[in-house]
Amino acid sequence: MKSNLTTDQMKRGEFLRSLGLSSATLMAFYCMGTTLTSCSKSNDPAPATGTGTGTGTGTGTTGFTGNADASAGAINYTLDLSTTSYSNLKTVGKFAIVGSTIVAKTKDGSLIALSKACTHEGTTVEYRAAQDDIYCTNHGSEYSLTGAVDVGPATRALTQYKTTLSADGNTLTVKA
Ligand code: FES
Incomplete structure (x- = not known):
């Protein structure tokens, strides 16, 4: 026991x-x-x-079709502005980086498209709503809405692309 x-x-x-x-x-x-x-x-x-007004959309995004890469041939693409990826572009003051380009809805309500690379040293430019211009944050170059240089150090204009908006306002075509 x-x-x-x-x-x-x-x-x-x-x-x-x-x-x-x-x-x-x-x-x-x-x-x-x-x-x-x-x-x-x-x-x-x-x-x-961030405090900017841009959107970081790319070419693999829903709502994008075509070629937005300038090194792969002529720029020719469409954006579906009814998708969340690009719906920002319906609002004045907003912009999107799409491939090699920047697309902006400017103060007067137009949609513009330019090459995104600053001609000084290649930094991606942005649209400034307050100034209604294109700006490079790297060294301060300023471009007009047609891509012309307003303030250096950049000396060459950005490439301007043709933009066409469909009648319903939902499809933006950007072409060289
Ligand atoms: S890279 Fe744009 S101003 Fe220098």
Whole structure:
């Protein structure tokens, strides 16, 4: 009887130890998981915040058809402005970068398209609603809405593309 008790106690002890070990192991995994999670979170770059009015749409986006890459041939594409990707272009002051081009809905409500690369050193330009012009943030070149240089250091104009909006206002065609 005595020996049975001892055996039972030993068994219980072993059982509890094994439970303890198991819990500790589980905790170790849990902590490791937590650490990894928080580690990966702390290594993530802070979310980008911006005050601009542009949209970062590309040529693989829904609502885009054609060629917007000047190095792959003549610019010739259509944008479906009823899609969320390009619906911003229905609003005055907004712009989108599409392949090699920048498309903007200017102050007078027109849609313009120009080459996006500043002719100074190639930085992607932006449309400035307040000034109603095209601006390069790199060294401050300013272009008119036809692409002509207003303020250097750029000396060559941006390429202007023809834009045609469908009667329903939903399809914009941009061509060389
Ligand atoms: S790259 Fe645009 S002004 Fe220099």
